[in-house]
Every structure is written in structure tokens, then in C-alpha cells.
Amino acid sequence: MPAATFDPKNFPETEEDIDFTDIEQAYPLPKDEGFDSLVVVDNVPVVDQSKEEKLVTVLKKLITKAAGPIKENGLFMPTENKDGKRVSKGYCFVDFENAESAHAAIKNLDGHRMDKSHVLAVNRLTDIEKYTAMNDQYVEPEQEEFVQKEHLRSWLTDSQARDQWVMYRADDVSIFWNRKTETPEHEYSRTNWTETYVQWSPLGTYLTTFHRQGIALWGGPSWNKIVRFVHPGVKLIDFSPNERYLVTWSNEPINVSRIPEGSVNPFTEEDEGNQIVIWDTLTGALLRSFPVVQTGDAPKAISWPMFKWAPTEKYFARLVAGQQISIYEAPSMGLVGKKSVKIDGVADFEWSPANPNSGDDKIFQKEEVLAYWTPEVGNQPARVTIMGVPSKEIIRTKNLFNVNDCKLQWQSQGHYLAVKVDRHTKTKKSTFTNLEIFRLCQKEIPVETLEIKEAVIAFAWEPKGDRFAIITTSDPNLGVSAGPNGQAPAILKTSVGFYYLDNSKAVVAYRPLKIFDKKTSNHLFWSPKGRHLVAATLRSTTVFDLEFYDLDLEPAADKKDIAKEDVGANVHLISTQEHYGVTDVEWDPTGRFVITGSSMWRHTADHGYCLWDFKGLLLFRQTIDKFKQLLWRPRPESLLSKEQKKKVRKNLRQYSKVFEEEDLAVGDAATAKLVATRRKLVEQWYTWRKQTEKRVAEERAEVGKEIKTASDEGKLEVVEEWIEEVVEETEEIVE
């Protein structure tokens, strides 16, 4: 649009003189055509007068049934004179009572086969006009200029290798850099960036924001929008492990006709009524949509992620509880082997995180592996099965008895699978837990049963390790959701236990490393690098303990002998802390820091977060009104090879020296700065005081009222107080 030019001497005098054509061109108003309810039906049989009435009746009946009510005299079939006979022209106009019926007619009747040679073609009247008015000349689409994308992993190039986090408070979403004990450095913020919450993609490339119309991914140094996915009412999302695909779920079935005209509409009629959509994050294209499978009568709470991804992203699968597991291939989105795997009663499944192509010499399976379990039915025992994909070959099974529930827990490399089996005694009066540990890192996959006498309320593998931690309880209050009179549930007395794979004896088995009794913890958070663990007491109203454990704390040199005998000697509770109102615990991706947050979504007061180091030392704390969410930005796998990492580890001293010097310099500078500002403040204050005191004294002297001292020092009155106390009283009768 050309820039508006003003001639101050020659303003138009009346409104009519103003030339509005440019504005009208730029903002054309849609004319109300009123033809929305009109459709044209083509390929109607050509009939002569004698059959015309019959055909009209047939058509009316057909159309009314398939689409909706037609206006009175709404069906008009033009005729022409041919060889002296009046014959119909082979098409007719239908005027419906409303536009929805017209829409339905196009949807239902277009392509309808009336008889062998007549297939109806139904079009909107306005469309016909539109298409006939189209230019027949082929115009080559303009090639869009290639725009270089921003470096999506720019945050990894930070010179100090710091980590970022996203914080959501009130209506603001902000990105910060962690600066340990100092106020975090602000990177970027936006008000109303999201409507519900935010989520990072698993490798940290994208920040996902949720909106009424869909979701958007953001990233790069400028935090621009990278791609947008239209999915009205989207509530939950899930990325595939390498961020290639995105699964979104909305509680509203897709309704193509309700997507406002003019906005981007990725859906076709095939997607009508579906609630789950799979997208390609790179192109933003819709790959396939799925309906929600109703298994029971009542709509159950949906379990998320609904589609679970294999680590290579080649396959993804969905459970139809009690019936089957549907395994799909990506990116073709077709079922593997064209059919689902029917498994009677199947209750849950999990993919092994092991990538068969990773070159891990402890992984023997040459394909993806998933584990599922089926509960007891009649005489059939409960069973845990490990299956290969795509061959669908059963690799290993294990039968179980008296089972209440199972939880499948893969170790992060897929070397082990622990099945937490909640069992009941024969009388069904008490429950206890067994751990069935499948060792997939051995060729024959031995299974070991570890009997835990108490109920296990939390289980977690050490990432990339072969140890695990559990929280057990024998508290009778377990499972009591609320005390009498609506009191908050009692705090369970729990124990935190660590187990390791004992190779020293003839029978290789998991044995306890160390158990810590008399705890209240109910959640486990391993450091992503292993070794360190935080056990937290969450969802309680009175206890907010955080316990920091170190599993490999080297004992002092003089105590090394004892350590050799006691396997658990290196396991230590190094710090017990408290964060009042804590609701969330998050390790940073490097395993050096932990952030505990108190979110307004779960707790009523004291919102904010604390930053701890892995030893449980409080580095920074901030109270933030209306604090909602804080998430560390994940990091992708390191690009260094094993050898390179080894080299770094070997020369760690040299590297750390450099970093320590840098830290020290920064620290010194910060301290110096702080001291300087403090000095300045103090100086300013006393200068002001001196001036003011002088002024006040002068003013007082003027009116002859000298200042009175606050308390008349020197005239202090000393009050002596005698206290008599009867120490003992004996009565003697004096003769």
C-alpha cells in the first residue's frame, strides 16, 4: 500500500470529496450473498415431461432424507425444448431451509449413485460461480524465498554452559538463565504466552504453549514462533523421543464445520469426530488423527501418553485395555502387519528405552522391545510378557499369582525391567509387593523375584545405573485418603531403600545396599546422571521434607577399611532440608542443581521456588506471587564420543581449574560490587542525616527549643529491689 500523502493546503472539504477506494480495496466487506442454502445438483437423469414429476418426487425424497428440509418450491429443475419435446436439462437447483442442510447435502449426496449411469454431483451455487470465474491460464506459483531458520540449539552455546528454565507466573511466561546463588538472568518474557501451561520438547528444542485454537512451538535465540498446530481445545500433548512427531489430545472431537472460515484448517472430513492427532513437528503437517477408543461403558479418565513411542520413533503403540495393543509405523501411520496384536485382558505396556541400533553390547535384541502384562482371569495366571517389534515374537514370559496390580519400570538403557507386583495374600486381607526383575542385559534374560515384605509406594531406577531406590511402608494408614472428620490424610511412616546387583556371591541377585528407616518421603527423584537422589515428602499439608542422598560418597581415608566390609558404607543421607509448601521437584539436566517449587496450582500460600545444589545446599530462593510452573530446559544427548568423554574425565583437573578461576573472578567481582553499593548507600544516608540534623538544630535554635535527649542519660535512677524468700521454715517448740 502506498504511504499516505498529505497536502496540508489541499484538504478535502466534504466527506464525499475523499477518495476511499484504496481503503475499500484493502478491506473489502464480504457481500451478503444469501446463497448459502442453495446447491446445484448435476448429473440428474434427463427426462421428458411425462416422467418429470416422478423424478422431482424421487429427488425431493432423497435429498430431504440425506440432507434436510427443502424450502417450499425449493427444488427447481430447468427444462428445454428439444426436438419439440420438453426435456429436463439434467440438473436442478435445490434451496434448503438452512445453510447446514446445504452443507450436509454436499457432504452426503456428492458422488451419490442414483443408478448405473447417474452419479450425482452436488455443489454450492456460489462455488460454481467462483470456479467458472476462475482464470484458466496456469499461473506458476511464486517460489517462496528460502529463509534461513534460526539456530534452534543456540542456548547450548552459552559460554558458561549454563542451563535455562522457563517460569510461568500469573500471566507471564519467562525464560531465565541459572546463575547459582545470584538472581537468575532474565532472557525473554511474554505476557499471556500460554493459556494453560507450558511444556518443553524432550530435547529442549521447542517450548510448547497451549491456546484455545491449538498449540505453538517456540525457540531459537529470538523466541519466535516456529510452527503452529491447529487443534481446538487441545489439553495434552506428547512428543516422540526425538521430537520428530507430536501427539495432541483435545477433549472436543474435531468438528470440521466449526473451524472458523478463513483460519488454517488442517482437517478433512476423515478427521471428523477424532480427538487425537499426530503431527510432524518439522513440517507442521497433520499425519493422522485417531478417535478415542471407549473400552468400558463409562467414559474413563484418559491415560496419557495414550500413544507410546519406541525409542527409535519408528513405531508407536496404543493400548486398548483388555483387548489389544495397536502398533503403528511412523511416518506411514499404518498398523504394523496391518492388524493390532490381540491380547486378551492386556492391562498395560511399556516400550523398552533401549535403541537396538545404538551399539550397546548389552542389548541382544535386534529390534524394538515392549513389555506388557495381563491380569489373572479364572484359572489363568497373571503374566508379564516381553515382545519384539515388528516381529511380534514373544521373547520372555513370566507367570504371577495373587496379583492386584503391576507396574512396568524399565531402566533408562533398557538393561533391566522391574515389574512392581502388588500382591495380596490368599485371604486378600493384606497386600505386599514383589519386584520381578528381568535382566535383559543377559542373553537368556534371567528373572529374579525380590520379595519386599511391605508395600512399595515408589520405585525408581538409577538413570544409566543398575541400582534402584524404593520407598516402602507398612503403615496401616496406607490407602486411607482422608482421616475421620475430613482431616488431611495422615503422614505415612516410610523407609527409603537402595538395592544393588550383587555379583560377589554365587547367585547373582539384587540385595539391599542400605535402608533408611523412619522417614516420611513419598516421592523419589534421581539425578539424571545417577548417584544422587532426592526423596521428598509431597502432597502433605504439614511435612515438607527434602532429603538429599549420595550413593557413592567416598569415605575419609582412615575409614576406608570399614567401607570394604559394609557395601552400604558409601550411601549417605547428606542433607535434610525443608521447603515449606513444596509441590514440585526438578533436577536440572546436568544433575548439578535441583529446583523445588511451590505452585499456586497445588498450594494456597508461599508460592515460589528454591534452588539447591546436589548436596542439598540452598543456593537461591525466591518468593513469587502466583507462581505456577518452573521447568528446566532439557538438553539433547551429548555429541561427544565415549573416547572424548573419557579424555575429558581424565583431564578434569585442568578443565576445572579454568572454570574455578572464572567462578572466583565472577564471585569476587560480585562481592566487590555489592560492597561498593552498600558503601554508597551508607554514605548517602549519613550525608543526608548530617544535613537534616543540622537543619533541624538550626530551626530549633531559631525558635529557642533545643533538642531534648531521648532519655536523660546520667540521671538514670537505680531502683534497688529487695526480694525476700523463705528458704526453709522449721518450727521448734522452745521449752
Place this chain on the structure above:
Amino acid sequence: MRPILLQGHTRSLTQIKYNREGDLLFSVSKDKIVNVWYSHNGERLGSYSGHQGAVWTVDVNSTSTMAITGSADNTAMLWNVQTGKCLKTWEFKTAVKRVEFNEDDDMALCVTEERMGYPGTVTVISINPDLEAAQSDEPVATIVNDGGPKAVVAGWTYLNKFIICGHVDGSITQWDWKANEKLNTIKPHSESLTDIQFSTDRSYFITSSKDKSAKIFDTITLDELKKYETDTPLNSASITPKFQEFVIVGGGQDAMNVTTTSARAGKFECRFWHKILEEECGRVRGHFGPINTIAVHPDGKGFSSGGEDGYVRVHTFDSDYFKFKSDH
């Protein structure tokens, strides 16, 4: 050191005040009672009875002969400190929320509530320092903030030059009270003021507000000198006169919400802030309700706090307090 607990009130405290020497502590409460205590041992010297409603405020003159109180029974009363005799009762149209003697002890200001069609006022009454003399009924001056928000607290500047008023909307006004003229208005707080206390020489003052902050201002220019931002609504703020450059602030969650949370969540602590550096230095716990009023001993060796829980806690500073030195 363990504080002395003064258990002489059955309802929440509204104001406490030391006399000039600091040996006496006056406390008033919603239970209609005015008590006076020996500050060094917590022994009660006596009480002044006569008010028919909650007592909102108290002040004592510099020679500790007279005390004035203001109450919800629409009166201000003048008392003989020593005998407990009521020397004079001033009737007002509405409740008296704040009283203060001027530095010459010959006048006192009374802040009255805006209610039942009566505007809120700051009324200056003259006081005859002679205990035997009759007191005048007629006010010396009446300040009305016409149409503006009502005053909730007020105080005298040095040499009785001005009256500083704190208002319900968070604004502060400075008045030439003799000419009944508003000289200056600022709005440093976003919510109602709750307390105003002056430095010993009355050249600066501290305000506390429901907006969770306390601020220090110059009495003449009304320049904002310092601010202290906390995480809870504040009810009182006080300046330590000696030894340390501190301010003590206190408050807590609104009284009406107190029962819904634990004592810790209510933040019923006295917080010590470094006056110049604007950094929090420490907290003193103890009350199990919001803190309504704080007063520092004039010799700077201790402080007292009165809470919604009905207790006055009299603290004497430990030796560590006097040794404290911030790095600068």
C-alpha cells in the same frame, strides 16, 4: 533471650507504646482495657478503665504524667498516669483511631473515623499539662480531607510544623494544620496504611501498609528514602533509635484468614531489616496471630510487639545484637 509475655488482654492488641524513658509500656486492646506495665519485668502497674468500646490508640506525654487514649466509643480520654484518674473525656462523632501528643505536650491530635455521614477528621485539641487544671473542650484545629480518602494514621513533625496523615488508599499528605492547608500529597503505597512512626528527632518517618511494604520518608520534603518489601501485609513498622540502623516490621495474613493456615504459613514474625541497606537481617517468631503493633524501647535495647492473639511480647536484645555488623 526469652521474651516476657504480657497476658493482660483478652482480645487483640491495637497499639503499644513506651514512655520517653522506656520504663513503662502502655498497651491498648479491643477488650476496652488500657494497661500500663513495667517494661523491665512485665509487672502490671495498673489499668485505666472507663472506655465503653474497643480502645484503638494510646499515647503518653514526654514527662509521663498524662496518657491519652482513643476508642471506638467515640471518645478520647486523658488520664493521670500515676493515679489512673480520668482527667477529661472528649466526645467525637465517630471512633478515634489514632492519638498523639506533640513534642511540647500542649496539644494532641486525634484521627477520627469516617462513618455514618461524618467525614473523617484529624482534630487537634489543646492539653493543659497541669494535672489539676481544667481541659478545654474546643478543638484548636480540624483537618478534613475534603472528598479525599480518609486518614487512618497521623503524626506530628518536629517543632509541630506539620501534621503527616496516612490514608486508606495508600497516600500520604502533609498539612499546615494551623492554616488548614494541604501542602503535599504523595501516593507511595497501593493499599491502606497501617502505621506511621517517627524517628527520635521527628525528621523522618516510617510507614507500613497492607501492600506488604514499609517505607521511610523525609518529613519535610516527603521524599521516599527507603523501602522494605516483604511477602505479607504489614500492620506496623518501627525504627530502632540506637546501636543498630534497623527497622522492625510486622504483620501477617489478614486476621479473618488466620484459622485457615498453620502459624508458620501466616508469617506472624517480627522482621528486622537493615534500615540503610534495605536487606532483611532476621526474624523473631512467637505470635500465633498477626502482629498488630510494634514499639522499640527508646534506648534501643529491646522492643515489644502486640498481636491479634492478645499477647504483648517484650523482648530484650541479646549481646549478639549489639555486636552485629554488616559487611560494608
